[in-house]
Amino acid sequence: MRATRAEINTRQFRKNIQHIKSTLDKNCALCLTVKANAYGHGLTQMSNISQDIVDMFAVAAVDEGIDLRNSGITKPILVLSAHLEEEIPDICRYNLTPIISHDEFLGAYQYWAEHFGMVLNVHLKIDTGMGRTGVSPSRAKHTAEQILLYSGLRLEGICTHFANSDDTAFTAGQLSVFNDVLAELPSVTYVHTANSGAILNNPASHFNMVRAGIAAYGYAKDPAIAPVLALKSKITVEKLIPAGHSVSYDSTWTADKDTKIGVIPIGYADGYFRALSNKAFVLVDGRPCSVLGRVCMDQIVVELPADGNYMGKDVILYNDSTGLNADIVAGWAVSAGADSSDLAEAGEFKKQRHQINKFTLCAT
């Protein structure tokens, strides 16, 4: 078995989802966002182990929806991102639910819905401030009326998406625009706006469905929620290099004393960012060790403690009980180079620095 693996805690995943559900009203449905390979956790596995406790799934692309249907998912599947006209036959064939941001395709949806002898559920999205997909608020009523003209379409949902779900003032502005538009529109089965940030910060955004993503995978400012994925590997080479010897491509790190190094078979091809070169820490057999030099495509080098034997020992790249998690690691990737004033949340940044200090035992 390959040394590097992502371990998924399926029990924690279900616990996170149950906790999110506990923050919702009884009649509020939960749509689980599983786009981008379920945030890297595995699309079909994560969907199948949660199908019994969610009401709907959300993917970004039509292909992902097809994969879900082929893996046995029978719950409704929302397609969050806009798609091409040529993808409409598959949307109907696999009974996926598109989110409508313009009225260009209504005739094509109708044509293919009739072809497959179905009524296609669609949701209408309003751009209340995200500036991405969605019809403008002034266009919403017209588009909804257009949809209602097609017998093969059913307007099942109305939605919007927040640009700053952690910022309650900006979100309140978007919500107010949304509520004004909603008052002009026909009533539908599902009204939904909230992603994870809004679910936890803003109960007024729940309406009767929420779209939870990142919180389900364990990233939220809520002590009841914990990360689901741990990235682990093992030491495959342990050796001493003499003072003056450099490490990895471009020789960006040079030993100032005789140094014990370890090689770990993970690199930027595995998602361990090149931006972590000379910045990150990993836990080797529970001991913090700094990444030396450039992150390579498939390997990294770390400084090992001078004492002990680490060949074949377990390495945690992220997620363990010390709080070394993917959020912290992602923070390291953007920390140097980026000016700290670029970071939206200076407090968050400080917290990451604090975490870095926690791991400096073996940094030189």
Ligand SMILES: *Cc1c(COP(=O)(O)O)cnc(C)c1O
């Ligand atoms: C990704 C996404 C979500 C989920 O967002 P999280 O912040 O991960 O909870 C919800 N709605 C839309 C439209 C999205 O693109």
